[in-house]
Amino acid sequence: MKRALVSIPAATRVFPRGNAAAPLLRFRTPLHIPDDGEYALAIVGEGEGRRRLVQTLLSKHRFHPHPPAPGIFPYAFNWAPREHVPGSSEVVQPPPSIRHLTFSKPSATGEFTDFTARYGALQEEDRDTLFQFFRESLFPAPTEDAITAVSHALRIQHLLNLPLVALSSGQTRRSRIAAGLLASPRMLILEDPFAGLDVQSRREIAGMLGAVNSGAVDLKGTSQGVPDGQEHAMRLVLSLRGTGIIGLPEYVTHIARVIDNEVETLSKEEYVDGVERQGETQHVVPDMARQPVAVQDSQHSTDPVVDVQGVSIAYGDAKVLDDVSWRIHPGERWHLQGSNGSGKTTLLSLILGHHPQSFSLPISTLSLFSKPRREIATPTLRRRIGHASPEIFAAFPRSMGLSAGEVVGTGYEGVFSRRRMSEEQRTRIESLLEPFLDLLVAGKRGKPSLKSTTTATTKSILEHIYDTDFSHFPPNQQALLLFLRAIVSRPSLLILDEASQGMDEETWARCRVLLDREWAEIARDAKEGINEQAVVVVSHWEEEVPWEKGQGRILRLHEGKVVLKE
Ligand SMILES: Nc1ncnc2c1ncn2[C@@H]1O[C@H](COP(=O)(O)OP(=O)(O)OP(=O)(O)O)[C@@H](O)[C@H]1O
Numbered sequence: 001m002k003r004a005l006v007s008i009p010a011a012t013r014v015f016p017r018g019n020a021a022a023p024l025l026r027f028r029t030p031l032h033i034p035d036d037g038e039y040a041l042a043i044v045g046e047g048e049g050r051r052r053l054v055q056t057l058l059s060k061h062r063f064h065p066h067p068p069a070p071g072i073f074p075y076a077f078n079w080a081p082r083e084h085v086p087g088s089s090e091v092v093q094p095p096p097s098i099r100h101l102t103f104s105k106p107s108a109t110g111e112f113t114d115f116t117a118r119y120g121a122l123q124e125e126d127r128d129t130l131f132q133f134f135r136e137s138l139f140p141a142p143t144e145d146a147i148t149a150v151s152h153a154l155r156i157q158h159l160l161n162l163p164l165v166a167l168s169s170g171q172t173r174r175s176r177i178a179a180g181l182l183a184s185p186r187m188l189i190l191e192d193p194f195a196g197l198d199v200q201s202r203r204e205i206a207g208m209l210g211a212v213n214s215g216a217v218d219l220k221g222t223s224q225g226v227p228d229g230q231e232h233a234m235r236l237v238l239s240l241r242g243t244g245i246i247g248l249p250e251y252v253t254h255i256a257r258v259i260d261n262e263v264e265t266l267s268k269e270e271y272v273d274g275v276e277r278q279g280e281t282q283h284v285v286p287d288m289a290r291q292p293v294a295v296q297d298s299q300h301s302t303d304p305v306v307d308v309q310g311v312s313i314a315y316g317d318a319k320v321l322d323d324v325s326w327r328i329h330p331g332e333r334w335h336l337q338g339s340n341g342s343g344k345t346t347l348l349s350l351i352l353g354h355h356p357q358s359f360s361l362p363i364s365t366l367s368l369f370s371k372p373r374r375e376i377a378t379p380t381l382r383r384r385i386g387h388a389s390p391e392i393f394a395a396f397p398r399s400m401g402l403s404a405g406e407v408v409g410t411g412y413e414g415v416f417s418r419r420r421m422s423e424e425q426r427t428r429i430e431s432l433l434e435p436f437l438d439l440l441v442a443g444k445r446g447k448p449s450l451k452s453t454t455t456a457t458t459k460s461i462l463e464h465i466y467d468t469d470f471s472h473f474p475p476n477q478q479a480l481l482l483f484l485r486a487i488v489s490r491p492s493l494l495i496l497d498e499a500s501q502g503m504d505e506e507t508w509a510r511c512r513v514l515l516d517r518e519w520a521e522i523a524r525d526a527k528e529g530i531n532e533q534a535v536v537v538v539s540h541w542e543e544e545v546p547w548e549k550g551q552g553r554i555l556r557l558h559e560g561k562v563v564l565k566e
Contacts, residue, residue, distance in 0.1 A: 003034065003035040003036065004032055004033065004034055004035060005033045005034065005035045005073070005186060005187055005235055006031065006032070006033040006057065006072060006073055006187075007030070007031075007032050007033075007067070007072060007073075008027050008030060008031040008032075008056075008063070008067070008072055009027070009030050009067060009068075010027055010028065010029050010030045011026070011027065011028075012026070012027045012063050012064070012065070012067065013025070013026045013027075013063070013064045014026070014027075014052070014056050014061045014062070014063060014064075015061060015062045015063075015064060016061060016062070017060075017061065017062050023064075023261070024052045024056075024061060024261065025049070025052050025053060025056060025061075025258070025261050025262075025263055026261065026262050026263065027263045027265075028262050028263065028264045029263075029264050029265045029266075030265065031256060031263065031265050032265075033187070033235060033237070035186075035235075038213075038214070038253055039235065039253050039254065040213050040235070040236045040237075040238070040249070040251050040252045040253055040254070041235075041236070041237045041238070041252070041253075041254045041255070041256055042237075042238045042239075042240050042248060042249070042252045042254070042255050042256070043237065043238070043239040043240065043255075043256045043257075043258065044240055044255055044256075044257050044258070045257045045258035045259050046258060046259060046260075046504065046506075047241070047474075047476045047503070047504030047506075047507070048474060048476065048504075049258030049259065049260075049261055049263075050191075050239045050258055051191075051239075051474060051475075051476075052258070052261070053239075053256060053258055053263060054100065054102075054189055054191060054237075054239055057098070057187075057189060057237065058098065058100055058189070059072075059073070073097075097185060097186040097187065098185055098186060098187045098188075098189065099180050099183050099185035099187070099188050099189070100189045100191075101176055101177065101180045101188070101189065101190045101191065101193070102191040102192075103173055103176070103191065103192060103193070103195065103196065103501075103502075128163060128164055129160065129161050129162060129163055129164065130156070130159050130160050130161070130162060130164055130167070130175055131147065131160040131161060133164055133175075133179070134147050134178070134179060134182060135147070137179070138179060138182055138183050142182040142183075142184075146182060147160070147182065150178045150181050150182055151178060153208050153211075154174045154175075154177060154178045154181075154204070154205065154208060155174070155201075155204060156171065156174050156175055156178060159171055159175070166315070167341075168340055168341045168345060169196055169340070169345065169390050169391070169498070170196055170197050170198060170201060170339075170340025170341060170540075171340055171341050173193075173196055173197060173340075174197075174201065174205065174340070177190070177193065177205060177208075177209075181212060181234070184234065185234065186234065186235065187234070187235040187236075187237060188234055188235070188236055188237070189237040189238075189239070190209075190236070190237070190238050190239070191239040192239065192240065192241055192501075192502075193205065193209075193238060194206070194240075195241070195498075195501050195502075196390065196498050196501050196540065197340060197540060198338075198339040198340050198540045199540060200339060201339070201340055202540075206249050209236055209238075209249065209251070210249060210250060210251040212234055212236070213234070213236050213251045214251060236251075238252070241504055241505055248268070248272075252268055253267065253268055254266065254267055254268060255267075255268060255271040257271070302329060302330050302532075303370040304327040304328055304329050304367070304370075305328050305329065305330055305368070305369060305492055305493050305534045306326065306327065306328040306351055306367075306368055306493065306534070307327050307328075307366070307367040307368075308324060308325055308326045308327070308347070308350070308351070308365065308366055309325050309364060309365050309366075310323050310324070310325055310365055311323070311324045311325075311347075311350065311361060311365050311366065312324070312560075313343075313346055313350075313355075313357060313560075319559075319560050320343050320346050320560050321343045321346055321347060321350075321560045322559070322560040322561045323561070324343075324347060324557070324560070324561070324562055325562065326347070326555055326562070326565075328493070328534050328536065329534065330492065330532040330533070330534055331530060331531055331532050331533065331534060332534050332535075332552075332553060333534075333535045333536075333537070333547055333551065333552035333553065334534075334535070334536045334537070334552060334553050334554070334555055335537050335538075335539070335542075335545050335552055335553070335554050335555075336348070336536055336537065336538045336555050336556075336557070337538075337554060337555070337556040337557070337564075338556055338557035338558060339558070342557040342558055342559060342560065343557045343559075343560040344497075344538050344557055345389075345391070345497065345538075347557070348389075348495055348497060348536070348538070350366060351366075351368065351385070351493075351495070352381065352385060352387060352495065353373075353378045353381045353382070358373060359373065359374060361373065368381065369384060369492065379413065379414075381414075382413060382414030382415065383412070383413055383414060383489065383491075384491055384492050384493060385414065385491055385492075385493045385494075385495060386411060386414075386485075386486035386487055386488070386489060386491035386493070386494040386495065387414065387486055387494075387495045387497070388482050388483050388485070388486035388495075388496055388497065388499040389495070389496075389497035389498060389499065389538075390497070390498050390501050390502075391497075392482055393475075393478065393479055393482055393501070393502060395416075396416060396470075396478075396482060397416055397417075398470065398471040399471070400417065400418070401469060402417075402418055402469070402470050403466060403467045403468060403469060403470060404433070404440070404465055404466060404467075404468050404469075404470055404473065404481050405421075405426070405429050405430070405433070405465075405466035405467065406418055406419075406421075406470075407470045407481050407482070407485055408429045408432060408433070408481055408484045408485050408488050409421045409425060409426075409429055409485075409488065410485060411484070411485035411486055411487070411488040411489055412425060412488060412489045425488075426466075428488065429466065429484075429488060430462050430466060432484045432487070432488060432514070433462060433465055433466065433484070434458070434462060435510060435513075435514060436477075436480060436507070436510060437458065437461055437462060437465060439477065439480070439506070439507060439510075440465045440473065440477055440480075441461060441465065475502050476502060476503055476504055476507060477507075478502075479499075479500075479501065479502035479503045479507075480503055480507050480511070482499075483496075483499050483503075483511055486499065487514075487515070487518060490518070490522055490533065491533070492532070492533065492534065493533070493534045493535075493536070494533055494534070494535045494536070495535075495536045495538075496535070496536070496537045496538070496539075496546075497536075497537075497538040498538055498539060498540075499511075499537075500539070500544050508544065511546070512546045515546045516546075518533075519531045519533065535552075537552075553565075553566060554566050
């Protein structure tokens with residue numbers, strides 16, 4: 001048998017530390033990750049199950065029965081003992097054996113982080129460049145040559161001298177993948193690495209990871225201090241959303257599928273055969289069949305909700321928006337497209353009032369809700385625009401003890417702090433939580449699943465979920481709650497900027513059903529029977545746009561310019 005990096009025998013069960021009650025996972029088949037040869041693992045299946053398996057690989061849980069010596073990680077943790085540099089008292093630390101990259105993690109402190117900082121004058125502490133980040137935050141520090149090589153491969157070389165905070169979300173993601181590679185770990189675990197990346201970037205990064213996997217990209221010597229002869233291949237483990245075969249990278253050789261907390265390892269061929277036999281996996285959305293609502297063609301009899309005319313934004317010589325014009329009328333649905341760094345978030349930040357220049361632009365260039373932007377107080381904007389984005393996800397405070405229901409309720413005023421809720425508002429929030437109750441109960445950390453609470457009434461479970469601390473939900477469900485926060489007030493303008501990022505497929509499928517229901521109800525309650533809510537969706541995945549193809553409109557940006565409006 002090949003030397004193993006990870007070796008978990010069949011029938012192993014995984015428990016949270018200090019809790020012997022219910023196992024988190026059970027291995028139906030052995031999971032064996034070899035140290036050499038061709039191998040890359042994709043973890044597929046339910047979002048929570050995938051997360052548990054990743055945590056298991058990171059040694060966060062306890063195994064039963066205790067694996068025979070030398071344990072689950074026969075090789076990874078024994079590798080490269082600390083070495084003395086000859087002739088010096090310095091001790092060279094080997095690079096970490098396992099490195100984990102996740103893209104849906106909130107800020108570590110739980111405090112509110114000001115995601116608008118990147119738009120304004122940069123503070124001194126925000127001026128650290130990407131290059132400095134690579135040099136100063138990785139240990140051992142990568143060589144300059146290694147930074148150049150990896151940056152080139154990931155096409156971020158032009159960003160090396162930019163302050164970190166200035167990077168767009170796709171650029172940040174590429175940079176974090178670059179950092180993961182530069183750290184030169186034995187095993188690199190990437191969770192949903194392709195979400196939030198434009199099509200081109202996805203292809204490039206998939207290709208780059210494939211090249212790393214096959215050894216075609218030579219990462220040897222990327223880190224100073226790796227003892228000679230100890231350079232190694234990097235094992236890739238990808239946790240991927242969806243259980244189909246579309247989007248499965250070519251170089252993946254094995255699959256760990258997690259269903260109902262049972263882990264099964266298959267070769268890629270076995271897995272692909274199985275999926276093909278069943279037909280492409282369909283998502284079953286219990287009791288919530290989609291009933292797409294036809295879009296009303298508003299004949300523009302009403303004033304636009306957003307009127308941007310010839311707006312340009314530049315930082316020094318870098319033009320981020322270049323003469324952009326865009327009118328959004330009530331009831332219109334727009335898919336805002338453009339590759340990473342093309343200016344989408346910057347354009348939305350002007351509309352949302354997050355960008356300092358939102359207020360100071362020439363009066364004729366930006367009108368919102370039929371008024372020049374300058375005549376609208378920012379709190380009014382916050383009330384009228386529902387907004388969900390990866391930036392809000394990262395910034396929303398986790399340390400203030402807000403409950404799930406309270407977080408959804410902050411959407412009425414678009415704030416980040418507790419507010420008093422009326423009885424009517426509470427009922428509305430509960431009606432939004434209800435279709436997701438089974439997911440929310442199952443996802444709560446260390447709490448019983450809905451299956452074991454059959455005696456509880458829906459009402460009492462609902463109240464319980466409403467009052468549960470937001471931070472006790474896993475990231476997937478925090479993203480769901482922030483989506484509900486965006487729609488709770490039925491705002492005149494709804495901006496869903498990569499809102500599905502971090503959610504698993506079933507959760508997002510249910511969100512889409514909920515949106516259909518919302519739009520039907522808004523139309524039913526309106527005087528003219530027309531859904532007047534304008535919606536802007538930013539997504540690099542066409543299939544994630546929550547309306548039928550051809551029903552909405554498209555605005556596409558390229559390097560800050562509008563290149564398509566249809
Ligand atoms: N202070 C700054 N100095 C220089 N360039 C900046 C600054 N702030 C932002 N940028 C650049 O502005 C461009 C637009 O960023 P923006 O976040 O709007 O892109 P995006 O289209 O939303 O990308 P993504 O799809 O990755 O989210 C990026 O190339 C970014 O690097």
